[in-house]
Amino acid sequence: MYVEVSPPDGAAVKDQENLRELAVRAGGLVEQDVAHALAAAGLGTVDAGHAWLDVEQLRASGAAQPPQWTDGFDGMISFAKSRGWLSHDGGSVRAHIDYGE
Numbered sequence: 001m002y003v004e005v006s007p008p009d010g011a012a013v014k015d016q017e018n019l020r021e022l023a024v025r026a027g028g029l030v031e032q033d034v035a036h037a038l039a040a041a042g043l044g045t046v047d048a049g050h051a052w053l054d055v056e057q058l059r060a061s062g063a064a065q066p067p068q069w070t071d072g073f074d075g076m077i078s079f080a081k082s083r084g085w086l087s088h089d090g091g092s093v094r095a096h097i098d099y100g101e
Contacts, residue, residue: 001061002025003053023096024051034051042054042057080093
């Protein structure tokens with residue numbers, strides 16, 4: 001699963017069936033553009049060089065997936081928590097931002 005950020009302000013969750021990856025893909029953009037696009041889409045924020053993505057928005061993006069997807073998603077979030085990548089309130093999960101071209 002990843003969030004694709006594309007100009008001017010678009011951000012969308014893609015590849016929801018892949019729960020082994022969580023990243024923001026922002027080829028050619030700068031951090032300020034990524035932060036604006038994530039906020040405009042209601043998907044999250046940027047802090048200290050990482051994206052903090054809204055867990056419930058990510059979960060909602062998988063609504064069309066099979067029922068077992070929810071278990072896999074919950075497992076991904078549990079793994080993130082075990083690594084310290086979940087916010088204190090559990091509402092946001094940290095993701096790497098890939099600025100590659």
